[in-house]
Amino acid sequence: MESNIFYDRFVDRHIGPSDEDIEKMCSVIGVNSLDELIDKTVPSNIRLKDKLELEEPITEYQLIARLKEIASKNKVFKCYIGLGYYPTITPSVIKRNILENPGWYTQYTPYQAEISQGRLEALLNFQTMIIDLTKMQIANASLLDEGTAAAEAMSMLYASRKSNKKNSNVFLVSDDVFPQTIDVLKARSEPHGIELRIGKISNIELTEDVFGILVQYPAADGEIYDYSDLFKEADSKGIYKAVAADLMSLAVLTPPGEFGADVVVGSTQRFGVPMGFGGPHAAYFATKEEFKRQIPGRIIGVSIDSHGKPALRMALQTREQHIKREHATSNICTAQVLLAIMAGMYAVYHGPKGIRAIAERIHNLASILDYGLNAMGIKQLNKNYFDTLKILMNSKEELEKVKSIAIKNKINFRYIDSITIGISISEVDTLDDIKLLLKIFAEALNKKFDENILINQYKEFPENLKRKSKYLTHPVFNSYYSETEMMRYIKNLERKDLSLTTSMISLGSCTMKLNAATELLALSWSEFSDLHPFAPLDQAEGYLQLFKELEEDLKKITGFDAVSLQPNSGAQGEFTGLMVIRAYHHSRGESHRNIVLIPSSAHGTNPASAVMAGNKVIVVKCDESGNIDVNDLKEKAEQYKENLSALMVTYPSTHGVFEEAIVEICDIIHKNGGLVYMDGANLNAQVGLTNPALIGADVCHLNLHKTFAIPHGGGGPGVGPIAVAKHLAPFLPGHPIVKVGGEKPIPAVASAPWGSASILPISYAYIKMMGADGLTKATKVAILNANYIKAKLKNYYQTLYTGKNGFVAHELIFDTRKFKQTANIDVDDIAKRLMDYGYHAPTVSFPVPGTLMVEPTESESLRELDKFCDAMISIRKEIEEIENGIYNKEDNVLKNAPHTAEDVISDNWNHSYSRRKAAFPSKYALENKFWPAVGRINNAYGDRNLFCVCPPISEYEKIEVNT
16 A cells, blocks of 8 residues: 555545455455456457556545636636527525435436336426427427437428328428527438428428428527418428427417427526536427327326326337337437426426516516617617517627627627627526626717616517416426425435435446546536537637547547547437448448448447438347357348448447457458447446457447446436547537537537537546546456356356356346246346335346346445345345245235335235335345335336326326226
């Protein structure tokens, strides 16, 4: 041990097992050391010869000091830029109890609904808020950002074209749509042969080749148009209508659902979620019920549990890309759950009166500014507006003078062109702010104005634009106005959700590792959270430094030459990587290359992403050991060599094995003219030991929310940047407002230039505190922990796949299929029974039906691993009791799991096993019981009776009576 009295290594906080524990674990596994295990697990021909060239690790204290220094280089000016991003006030009760609370940000996607009821209720609130404000019939539980949501709307409407429109391929887009949204539409339309026709709303022609139309409401420059006549004409011609709408404006403006929209999309950022230099923010997507099986993303629905009581779940899962694969219309895997919950809670906290008051105040201040400008003879071009004014200067010189004085006052306007200024008012503005803006114009143009004339200058909307319908009428939006009540409501929901604060979440491929508190501190600092993504770059020097350092570190870790941080989820990273490959082939005159080979074991988003990028998927077989069948791969690569675009491969494999033939596999693809795309889902087993470039890949996406410690947030946020080899660097995605990307960039794949920028400091912090040795040790211990679980449970559960020496990578698959024959127990029964022990189930039935995929990560201690193994052993013994006839195959602790508190205290206990056996099957459960909020949920009932808004109390009563 070092003698330095300041010795305090973060790596020892992050990695669960101590050095002494590692020795014990190696003994159980049957190896003499951790290095011996790694040598026997990771093929020697892909091992790095030198350690990563990263700077020496720093302590948590040093990291905080460094981030403060970086943050100080960002300049937070008063922001009036608009374009979909606005200053907002995050209620402190939401910031402290949700955003900064590991009980909310460390949860996993709510696939195990019985232990996710709190989060599901919060998301149901979000859906209800969206449906109410848009006046649509159905909404999902959020998408990645507004641009992505608009692109998803275009794709859904294209796939749903009416019979008289099957040959139409034109999507009309108003040039008043946000420019970043138009660019994302360009990226998503081109691979499918969709023609974007962009033009002025006044000149739009609804020709026969048009299948859909998208408008902005209010428009990007602030004008509010009445689209009702246009939409009636579109209806008569079988053309779908999509609206990108500002959610806050819908508190006072006629909602799109009332003037004929088929889809409404937008951002909920201004509902209490900081701008964060671009994200993450929850987009929304609302549509008509007729599209309920086509709507992208996740829908939260009301079902019933095994006792006939209301219970929430993710509905209509058969729509998802995991099941539909290459037939999916979307590859959306990550939502923005944490941010959706914040936005929904903002509506819960303020209620309908509060939301309307905020919207009216914003409009009132904009009206006062308009009046003041008019009084000085300054021309404002928008006839009807909500929050944004469009101001015409007489000359470029006048604009530059206004700009100069604004900058001196630390104020950012939007400069639309050389003589036009945009000013967007937000929730944070006051009358004093409006007076200051008017003084800036007065000084620049030598005008005078009287402050006293500014009182009560509210400009009424015309009747056809006024909202008359009610919203947020459900009790949840009318009950928690005091902070005491709000705090208790949030805590009540939190208690219904199992998170990493409770126990290990051992999901395979999802890497639920520690999200250290120090890594997340900067998330709440105003220097990072309050910057507009289109602010002048000289005001974002801290962010630019952090991006550059993070990109350099990621290049060294992956072995690649360039990185794009723009993709804001793993699925978006997949799409981006494939689009970059597509651009590369096109640049070489080989646009015909559109065949993508994908192993049968691949994650469902792989084939979905391939199709989204304009490719045709050919499935490659896996052999009995779970590896890619090299002969089948070679045969298909040669068969399609004239049109081969790429191979998509996950390494180590989704089966939890370091495939020995991976270098040969990459060589086969390259020899046949294709490139290798590596899915970075399992990079947690590579860092410091090998890398994608050394293995032979050309591009890899990185799940920063997995390998690099960004929290899952209950199903999002995520970040999925891509790293590429030199020949692909020129094609990295660009942006229409901020110059980023390569020399020949593909269009933007996300609304913001650096995607979800505000959470990138988390991964930056993780890498800086771990250093090269720490990151490498983390990888080794992740592999150690998985092999320890395998060894501890070898007498109870069969591991389906292993490497040539009998070891697994950082995850492993337990085969539980035989229990169906011996005891009538299937994998779902085991998953539900784990809840009674206080554990979230491993990954169920993926990639092999009827199995459990376990990934403990490096952060879990030996004590926690042993507790989990004890629970699994106990469950195996419970299965054995059924096999031996001690308990009935239909009435037993597994079939009836999970057991709720209400079950156990019921006067009617009719089971052959005891209450204690049901609810307290282990010492840990007795001492630290986590109670599932509901019994086993009836999925089929929820799909047959889709209900995706907060039901009134009468509906809950009806559900119980009907059962």
